Amino acid sequence: MNFEAVRAFVAVAEDGQFQIAADQLGISQQAVSKRIAALESFLGTKLFERVASGAVLTADGVRFLPRAKAVLVAVKHAVESVRRESRPLRVDVLSRRLASAEILREFHLGHQAISIEILTTSGVDATIRGLLDGDIDAGFCYLREPIDRTDPQLAQSFAYFEPVQIVVSDRHPLAGHAAVRPDELTPFTAWVPGIVTGTEWAGFYEEFARAFRIDIDSTGPNFGFESLLDTIADSPALLTFVGEKTRGSWPEHQRLTRIPLARPKPLYPWSLIWHAGNQHPGLGELVRHVRRSFAPVAVREEVWLPDLVAPTRR
Template sequence: MDTEAVRSFVRAAELGQFQYAADELGVTQQAVSKRIAALERELEVRLFTRTARGVELTPGGQAFLPHARGIVAGVEHAMGAVRPDARLLRIDVLGFRSAQAVVLHDYWRSNPGIQLDVVALKAGDPGTAVAAVRAGEVDASFRAVTDPAALPRDVEMARVLDVPLELLVGPGHPLAAARTVTPEQLRPHRIRIAGLAPRSEWADFYDQLATAFGLRIDGEGPNFGIEPLLDTLAESGDVATLVGARDRLAWPAGHDLRRIPIVDPVLAYPHALLMPRANPHPRLRPIIDYFRSLAGAPRTAWVPSWATSRR
């Protein structure tokens, strides 16, 4: 089995488009398509179906994905055993527009020689990320385990950066003209948060936030992604959402959306990194130091109970 074809399959599955996978792997889209077509012939199963937004896994592709990740991880570990200095560093992020990915990209641009692979595990349960770290499928994961008892002794969780939240609204929202807003001002307004997966760290975060400040957090309904939510904000006079100050978002100019800082107090999302307690990847420490060197939220900011003030 061609391991580069397996790697191409994994990246296409994680990114949702052959072109994105090609860009990450440094090859053409045609090369990715040929690799995956050859893999499908070898497996005698169709792995993807095409959609308007890219590609989606078939049931066969879904069944093959965890094994494919294991194959890629195994090859990388084998190469690392004979060339420890060249072992690829694989890090899981919540999403490719998240503050984690944005800062990680800035770090990579400053250190272009680093062999870095950034992935986004499609799971809300932090236990999945913990299992991936323990199995060596990823070297680290930007996730948080909110229950200390659920964190295995062989996995370390390091809090690396607190990112202030901002209110994101359309031009018709009552708070659209505000320079800043307070949590108290947010109480009368509906705050739509898409994708509040049960047991996820962000579901716990917003539960605590709603309780602490009496906010109306709306997480009902299916999660269609950020683009439909941005469309809703542009058209609505009452729906708002919360985003991280470092999240990378883009929308059509006609949407006229506004990002408004939240103050008195600042609300901060604490980003943490899961990694093996013993023998972590040697290139992880400079990344942690880089994150911690950045200006984050003030120490007076509100954070959930599972985040401590110590770094």
């Protein structure tokens, strides 16, 4: 089976048009058509139906596409494993102010010989696509199901169970508390405009809110973290959530207070995920660092984790 024909097939499948695929591959449309025809002849089946708007996959084409993509990624990893020149380890952290970026920074401090490229995608679905396409080497995220159920080529390791905290103004009734129980939040509104419907963190907060009957308002507009802090600082009733390792500017004039939640302590379960076939020399070091650094929940510690994570606690 011709590798370039497989590449042409994936390009057409993703773009839906032979001409766009040809432009991306730097060849003529006729060359793309010949490669697809040769591949269909080799496989003994049609992969595309030609339509007015371009091309759509047949049932066999739909079945072949994920395997064809896996071939391209495997070849990419094989080439990179023997090339003398190195490229940065590409790691998705979701946002540079989150715990994921802090974990990666701690790794960098102990492995400065490994060049790192920090990426920020839109969530776990985009991270998984990047891993399967070979565009990302590893990513930090919260998984709502084991990664091998999504794709057996991917691997996972828990990275950090991050304690959730609240932020309130110094005029809030909870200000001054050393710690607050989640059920004490029931009378108040938590404003979290950064929640995006369908994302893994939206699922986390939905489950957390149900468990403790917390009113979480995710309506926008979301003008960013600093604007959120300004709003909380001006309110005697609103609160918001942050992770223990969330980084940000906390101007003294805002008079904000971060308060830990306890009894139980809610934990946001960060995982590191990667493609099992990836041979980047820095990836193994990152995986080993994450596994060494991960602190499981103590046996008698009173914590809250999402239902799918809680049974493991390790």
